[in-house]
Amino acid sequence: MDAMESNRFKKMISKEGLKSTRQRSEILDVFLHSAGHQNLAEIYARVTKVNPKIGYTTVYRTLKLLTRLGLAVQRKFADGETRYEPNPEGTHHDHLICLRCGKIIEFKEEAMESLQNKIAKRYGFSIFQHRMELYGYCGSCTSKKDLKRSKR
Amino acid sequence: MDAMESNRFKKMISKEGLKSTRQRSEILDVFLHSAGHQNLAEIYARVTKVNPKIGYTTVYRTLKLLTRLGLAVQRKFADGETRYEPNPEGTHHDHLICLRCGKIIEFKEEAMESLQNKIAKRYGFSIFQHRMELYGYCGSCTSKKDLKRSKR
DNA sequence: CCTTAAAATGAAATTGAATTTCATTTTCAA
DNA sequence: TTGAAAATGAAATTCAATTTCATTTTAAGG
Numbered sequence: 001m002d003a004m005e006s007n008r009f010k011k012m013i014s015k016e017g018l019k020s021t022r023q024r025s026e027i028l029d030v031f032l033h034s035a036g037h038q039n040l041a042e043i044y045a046r047v048t049k050v051n052p053k054i055g056y057t058t059v060y061r062t063l064k065l066l067t068r069l070g071l072a073v074q075r076k077f078a079d080g081e082t083r084y085e086p087n088p089e090g091t092h093h094d095h096l097i098c099l100r101c102g103k104i105i106e107f108k109e110e111a112m113e114s115l116q117n118k119i120a121k122r123y124g125f126s127i128f129q130h131r132m133e134l135y136g137y138c139g140s141c142t143s144k145k146d147l148k149r150s151k152r
Numbered sequence: 153m154d155a156m157e158s159n160r161f162k163k164m165i166s167k168e169g170l171k172s173t174r175q176r177s178e179i180l181d182v183f184l185h186s187a188g189h190q191n192l193a194e195i196y197a198r199v200t201k202v203n204p205k206i207g208y209t210t211v212y213r214t215l216k217l218l219t220r221l222g223l224a225v226q227r228k229f230a231d232g233e234t235r236y237e238p239n240p241e242g243t244h245h246d247h248l249i250c251l252r253c254g255k256i257i258e259f260k261e262e263a264m265e266s267l268q269n270k271i272a273k274r275y276g277f278s279i280f281q282h283r284m285e286l287y288g289y290c291g292s293c294t295s296k297k298d299l300k301r302s303k304r
Numbered sequence: 305c306c307t308t309a310a311a312a313t314g315a316a317a318t319t320g321a322a323t324t325t326c327a328t329t330t331t332c333a334a
Numbered sequence: 335t336t337g338a339a340a341a342t343g344a345a346a347t348t349c350a351a352t353t354t355c356a357t358t359t360t361a362a363g364g
Contacts, residue, residue, distance in 0.1 A: 017310085017311085019311055019312065019361070020360080020361090021311090021312060021313080021359075021360075023312080024312090040350085040351090041350095053313095053314090054313090054314085055313065055314035056314080056315095057314055057315080057316095057352090057353090058312080058313055058314065060351080060352080061312085061313090061352095064352095076232070078283065080228075082350080082351085096271070096272065096275055098277070099280065105275055105277075107271055107275065109267065109271055111267055112264075112267060112271075115261065115263055115264060115267060116286055119259055119261055119264075119286065120248065120286055122259075123248055123257055123259065123291070124290065124291030124294070125248050125250070125257075125286065125289065125290055125291065126289045126294050127286050127287065127288035128251065128287055128288045128289075129287045129288070130284070130285060130286045131230065131283065131284070131285045131287070132282070132283070132284045132285075133282060133283045133284075134268055134271065134272055134277065134282045135279065135280055135281045135282060135283070136272065136277045136278045136279035136280045136281070137277065137280075138276065142276070142277075142278045166332095169339085169340085170340070170341085171330080171331050171332070171339085171340055171341065172331080172332095173331075173340090173341060173342080174330095175341080176341090192321085193321095205343090206342090206343085207342065207343035207344070208343080208344090209324090209342075209343055209344080210341080210342055210343065212322075212323080213323095213341085213342090216323095234321085234322085
């Protein structure tokens with residue numbers, strides 16, 4: 001259930017002097033109830049099923065707002081598409097991406113974080129965030145590797 | 153000296169049935185002789201100093217060609233800009249990026265690679281490539297952290 | 305329940321980098 | 335030397351991202 005997130009959203013909204021609208025809550029609702037890593041067109045398509053009157057611009061602006069508030073994360077993987085992912089508090093993870101079927105798997109690896117800190121220290125950096133993506137074939141695509149490729 | 157790279161380029165070119173042109177070698181020359189992580193506009197600006205007749209499109213196409221041949225690597229960091237980096241054979245590295253001054257540092261960490269393989273194995277993936285970027289403040293920007301920020 | 309200033313909406317317009325088109329020029333193998 | 339294939343460069347196109355602007359909606363204060 002997203003009542004919690006929904007309330008968090010409303011609190012943040014009013015704290016910023018912004019306003020709660022039907023559109024915003026519909027968009028948030030759709031966004032939170034679909035699988036992660038969606039592009040704007042996909043989100044817009046789903047939103048218009050709920051309310052066909054909502055404009056693309058509003059979806060765009062709402063996702064941007066959600067990102068600013070930390071409720072969404074914007075991702076750009078190697079294919080160049082812009083995607084949005086719900087961002088429940090304290091969730092952090094990296095991605096495994098299949099270059100054949102497009103499957104995206106999230107993973108979390110503590111050892112990775114500490115290794116990153118070690119590297120940062122070596123160069124005198126203070127790290128706030130990172131991006132880490134592994135590209136290859138997923139299990140089922142590996143076994144089909146010799147068959148026709150989906151791209152190129 | 154880039155005579156080596158330049159020859160490698162000519163060999164690859166003819167092997168593909170493509171042609172050596174003055175423009176291509178001028179662009180390659182400029183590209184290899186400047187610091188890494190340049191965007192197209194920067195490369196174009198430098199190229200036109202050598203030969204003002206060269207068109208933007210040709211620079212664009214040549215960088216695309218170099219990328220296809222593996223002599224260049226295209227990078228998109230979190231700022232969304234497209235950059236190109238020379239790619240001498242066997243060079244692989246990741247990046248530390250300063251969010252304040254924009255400095256980009258390359259690093260290589262074997263432990264990272266093996267950790268990645270371990271993760272891939274866990275999910276049944278075969279990894280071909282990865283992307284790993286650490287964002288934060290570099291040493292000198294960390295010490296200026298309290299002063300005016302460069303952005304936002 | 306009103307009023308109204310501030311914010312939100314949505315259709316349309318704009319932007320800007322990436323990419324393509326096309327007429328002309330250049331390369332290079334025979 | 336020649337001609338087919340490739341390259342060039344200016345201009346046009348594409349397309350997602352973003353902005354504009356007239357209109358509508360929200361919500362805080364009376």
